[in-house]
Amino acid sequence: xxxxxxxxxxxxxxxxxxxxxxxxxxxxxxxxxxxxxxxxxxxxxxxxxxxxxxxxxxxxxxxxxxxxxxxxxxxxxxxxxxxxxxxxxxxxxxxxxxxxxxxxxxxxxxxxxxxxxxxxxxxxxxxxxxxxxxxxxxxxxxxxxxxxxxxxxxxxxxxxxxxxxxxxxxxxxxxxxxxxxxxxxxxxxxxxxxxxxxxxxxxxxxxxxxxxxxxxxxxxxxxxxxxxxxxxxxxxxxxxxxxxxxxxxxxxxxxxxxxxxxxxxxxxxxxxxxxxxxxxxxxxxxxxxxxxxxxxxxxxxxxxxxxxxxxxxxxxxxxxxxxxxxxxxxxxxxxxxxxxxxxxxxxxxxxxxxxxxxxxxxxxxxxxxxxxxxxxxxxxxxxxxxxxxxxxxxxxxxxxxxxxxxxxxxxxxxxxxxxxxxxxxxxxxxxxxxxxxxxxxxxxxxxx
Numbered sequence: 001x002x003x004x005x006x007x008x009x010x011x012x013x014x015x016x017x018x019x020x021x022x023x024x025x026x027x028x029x030x031x032x033x034x035x036x037x038x039x040x041x042x043x044x045x046x047x048x049x050x051x052x053x054x055x056x057x058x059x060x061x062x063x064x065x066x067x068x069x070x071x072x073x074x075x076x077x078x079x080x081x082x083x084x085x086x087x088x089x090x091x092x093x094x095x096x097x098x099x100x101x102x103x104x105x106x107x108x109x110x111x112x113x114x115x116x117x118x119x120x121x122x123x124x125x126x127x128x129x130x131x132x133x134x135x136x137x138x139x140x141x142x143x144x145x146x147x148x149x150x151x152x153x154x155x156x157x158x159x160x161x162x163x164x165x166x167x168x169x170x171x172x173x174x175x176x177x178x179x180x181x182x183x184x185x186x187x188x189x190x191x192x193x194x195x196x197x198x199x200x201x202x203x204x205x206x207x208x209x210x211x212x213x214x215x216x217x218x219x220x221x222x223x224x225x226x227x228x229x230x231x232x233x234x235x236x237x238x239x240x241x242x243x244x245x246x247x248x249x250x251x252x253x254x255x256x257x258x259x260x261x262x263x264x265x266x267x268x269x270x271x272x273x274x275x276x277x278x279x280x281x282x283x284x285x286x287x288x289x290x291x292x293x294x295x296x297x298x299x300x301x302x303x304x305x306x307x308x309x310x311x312x313x314x315x316x317x318x319x320x321x322x323x324x325x326x327x328x329x330x331x332x333x334x335x336x337x338x339x340x341x342x343x344x345x346x347x348x349x350x351x352x353x354x355x356x357x358x359x360x361x362x363x364x365x366x367x368x369x370x371x372x373x374x375x376x377x378x379x380x381x382x383x384x385x386x387x388x389x390x391x392x393x394x395x396x397x398x399x400x401x402x403x404x405x406x407x408x409x410x411x412x413x414x415x416x417x418x419x420x421x422x423x424x425x426x427x428x429x430x431x432x433x434x435x436x437x438x439x440x441x442x443x444x445x446x447x448x
Contacts, residue, residue, distance in 0.1 A: 048128075115293045116288045131179050194220040226392065236440045237437060282306070321343070409446040
């Protein structure tokens with residue numbers, strides 16, 4: 001493995017040599033990662049793996065042409081071949097008038113913010129085994145749980161180094177801990193399964209294994225004996241476990257790549273009301289210990305929190321340099337990149353702000369409706385906003401969740417759904433994209 005200081009040296013030297021070999025400009029990203037993963041089922045170990053990886057991507061520009069190559073061999077001889085291949089490829093591809101690295105006055109020159117993104121404590125294999133064991137035991141201990149699909153505990157740490165011929169050279173580290181379990185309730189043809197997991201940058205921020213196991217078990221038990229609900233147009237409530245999918249759909253619709261291609265149902269909506277008044281969606285790359293935090297974007301540009309939507313009004317696109325140039329705008333410093341390709345615009349820690357009412361209050365005035373806990377399929381049209389997905393959850397009657405439902409299809413249009421959304425006050429930050437419980441005024445539900 002290569003440490004961060006030598007990775008920075010390799011990146012800096014690679015860019016310099018690419019320029020000497022004929023590139024007009026170049027940038028490179030190096031990633032070094034180590035991970036430990038354990039899985040067990042019914043108390044028996046199924047996997048215990050440790051891996052160490054390194055990858056490096058080089059992007060070169062010859063006039064208006066660009067090419068990207070990558071390698072996990074960091075020897076000087078291999079990198080010489082990498083440079084030659086990249087320049088030969090760049091000379092052969094079509095022009096791209098929008099590609100290019102940042103200007104020197106665009107790059108981050110201040111000290112990057114400390115986002116507490118790396119847990120210095122590496123868990124032992126025994127720690128991961130105990131986390132998974134406790135999680136599965138807690139789930140299986142609940143009456144009615146009849147089987148387990150297994151529990152896992154994982155840990156990873158990585159270092160990212162980015163450099164470019166404009167003078168930028170930066171490095172940051174990150175870590176991730178996670179625990180998850182999936183169990184089955186019931187017997188024979190009356191079985192239902194569900195899961196739960198917890199993920200955090202620091203191990204100390206994980207939910208307890210017992211809590212994760214018990215929550216998975218309660219979810220599986222609550223799904224027993226499902227019915228099909230009646231068909232009609234009713235209010236629909238999205239559980240926090242899946243409500244973030246609505247926020248991701250909005251993010252996809254305001255992604256600069258979709259706007260530049262003309263494939264977004266919101267492409268003519270800048271500055272207009274796209275959500276209900278009072279709703280705000282923020283992307284915050286500087287959230288301490290955030291799962292998507294980063295001190296600068298993948299083009300070396302200083303990033304900062306920004307509102308995609310404020311008080312219901314669309315305020316910005318999600319842009320990297322290339323999409324910003326296509327649209328005649330400034331980048332919003334949302335470039336993301338792996339070693340094998342050029343940057344693309346992406347979100348970091350994205351969330352819908354919490355509302356004022358409790359989830360119970362949002363449900364209280366629903367005479368008949370659907371509370372959704374899981375979604376299936378990807379029936380979302382990014383061009384029109386048409387939305388149709390399989391779902392399961394609970395039927396609501398007179399303000400109460402009554403019986404479980406499955407084999408349900410919900411349908412609507414995201415434009416209408418966004419404008420009729422009401423968020424609850426139960427926002428928590430468990431994922432990269434987060435949202436509280438969301439009430440949508442009316443959707444078509446197809447059951448019986």
